[in-house]
Amino acid sequence: MDAEARTTQTGHPRVVIVGAGFGGLQAALDIGKQQPEVNLTVIDRTNHHLFQPLLYQVATAALSPADISTPIRHVLRKQKRTEVVMAEVTDVDLEQKRVIMHDVSIPYDYLVIATGAHENYFGHRESWEPIAPGLKSIEDAQQIRRKILLTFEQAELEMDTEQRKRLLTFMVIGGGPTGVEMAGAIAELAYQTLPPEYRHIDPGMIRVILVEAMPRILSTFPKSLARRARKKLERLGVDVRTSTLLEEITEEGAVAGGQWMPANTIIWTAGVQASPAGQWLGAETDRAGRVLVNPDLTLPNHSDVFVLGDTATIMQDNKPLPGIAPVAMQQGHYVAVVIKQKIAGEQTSEPFHYHDKGYLATVGRAYAIASIGRIRISGFSAWILWLAVHIVYLIGYDNRIMVLLQWAWSYIFLKRRVRIIAPSTRDNPVPDPAHNNMPAAEKTEVSTIPGQ
């Protein structure tokens, strides 16, 4: 196949989708199914679609990365006119209608921007992100997993009590659903799964702290459910601190609510910032960088450019829609229909409307909270619901039954089977006992079996 063969078949419209998250992938699947004649290109920085809601399970060693990611081109393999490109988009030329990737570009007739969001460090990204990673990518999750597991190895060798306490303190910043799920999973891992396998770690020294600036956690959930979730977290051993503003993060710990807390592992889930797509488009955005879109999800003055998911913001019932997977997926469905209507020269039937199917969050093993319309559920029944919903929505995952079995295994036996400390770009994988703050006199004896 030579370069000559690679020209767009003229007469067929060309749709480019940037980002294969929940919104972008849904749009790609719908377009492939409903408009097989369209030339579709899906561009993503990675080669995989990631089931982000389960990323905390990777971070806490219950699932492998592959359990929650699937190659984008595998999902779209049957759409013969769909092409998948692994590349980084750097700009959009709205005049020339081209998507730019460094110094190459491709043309579009219709463009869908679904590039998602990343953590918002509120002006401290440079100094805080390396210490307190967020939970948006496989790499993030692996970094957190490595940090948690490595910290236990270091604590096992550490002779200084204060240092050992610091190593065994885990802080989660942000009491939204991700922070709550993360804190619950860390508590189970740190209090229940790991200690029996160490000889010098006293579970009484371990602390898991959840820091939230607002007066309560889970502010998008009804108050009664948030209260129950807090109780459950506290039963798991999490120190929940609401109305506590984070002020500073250093390698040694954090200052929150005016108090210095030594901690080795800090995880950031306190806010999201949209991808830089707003800048590519020169568009008006809200404070979090989300593009203000028309009711049909198009960019103002550009009826051929759509923005959806966490990259866009749109009001419904006087509130902005939340940045969750169901919103992005419904928007993906909607955009596919609107593009079909535009290609056919029809009027767009009606503005986008989100059908709220409710909210779900897990708090540790076999406990969840659910808010569906006026119904509130918590406990095991909510967790079964959570499980069912998450299995159904694992888009294109051939191995969803396998993932279900892995979960069942982890949950029933409290196993955390994915406990490899792999080398990282950032950490040294092998703890050097000599670098611990051991008193000089003990430096020759790294650690020995306690007499008993």
Add this chain to the structure above:
Amino acid sequence: MDAEARTTQTGHPRVVIVGAGFGGLQAALDIGKQQPEVNLTVIDRTNHHLFQPLLYQVATAALSPADISTPIRHVLRKQKRTEVVMAEVTDVDLEQKRVIMHDVSIPYDYLVIATGAHENYFGHRESWEPIAPGLKSIEDAQQIRRKILLTFEQAELEMDTEQRKRLLTFMVIGGGPTGVEMAGAIAELAYQTLPPEYRHIDPGMIRVILVEAMPRILSTFPKSLARRARKKLERLGVDVRTSTLLEEITEEGAVAGGQWMPANTIIWTAGVQASPAGQWLGAETDRAGRVLVNPDLTLPNHSDVFVLGDTATIMQDNKPLPGIAPVAMQQGHYVAVVIKQKIAGEQTSEPFHYHDKGYLATVGRAYAIASIGRIRISGFSAWILWLAVHIVYLIGYDNRIMVLLQWAWSYIFLKRRVRIIAPSTRDNPVPDPAHNNMPAAEKTEVSTIPGQ
């Protein structure tokens, strides 16, 4: 728990095992079971025991790293007087009887060195290893997986035919069991699994080459079996080149048998070099760095130091024992018994003798060869045997049933589910289309759907 508590209980002997591969872990399990009063310390650079024989399945995206690794301390969790230390051993002081890890050390009464081996690049490690990784660690396997998957992404975007051919050429250096298994698995991945998901990759352009310096592959196997394995490899599309000496490796390809072969992915399985333990011990070694041990696996003149597995060499029937898992495991069993006898002040009963249970190797999906005594089996029945043996020997793997299911899934449906291209310390994960050698004239059009 403070430092005071960490003193060896006097009167109980202290055994230190360095390395938790097949040999070291087996010795640790046996000592824990048979001599619960011994203070045992197991030191390893990583936190996991690795089931190396299946590493090629990780490298070819069929299994996740966690499927073939298990935390060492999890395996040994029930041995209350066993301590696991994740640290790098740098030397041994035979006079003072201490194991040194950078600038700390621990004492031993009996020492077991089971630190394994790594690739032997025959003097070219510095220049060849970064280009042609081996297959000894999780990191190696992940690097190879990333390279194979990324190369397909790059080939999909590449406009230059020669470059595309180079990208789609995979070379395996070394025709031993690992090389054969690797070449077979790459052939299935490259010819069968991946191409249907790409739009611009012509399977006719893909080449998998196995290079072996000796006149035949699998020189440790009977000739008849090696011949059958070669035929099977060739049916899978592997270009098997025996009597072909590798002369040079560069970023662009390799010279083998006097011929320049452009190739993007080169994998090294051509020889092993023992760990530096021989240097720590100041011991006499063979050319591959393996320590020459006494018939009872002790170091000459040091009856309290044992060396086993790939780190040692010992003759039996006028041949050195092969560097395979069953040898290391039997040596681990043996050493545990000898240490028990020494502690009890008894004579060591008899020298180590390896009970040969045969050889097994897989060649692609559902095909293996087996040599057991005088019995030779090949094909599906040998593969079933291979499967059974490998499942039985997954030491301490809670999830061996899960791994079996993953395999069955992969094998039956030709799936390669672990296809994440994760960031690496060495590569840039996002291929930049502009960096491909595209003719300047085409630089503005990265790739479009072929007209059809």
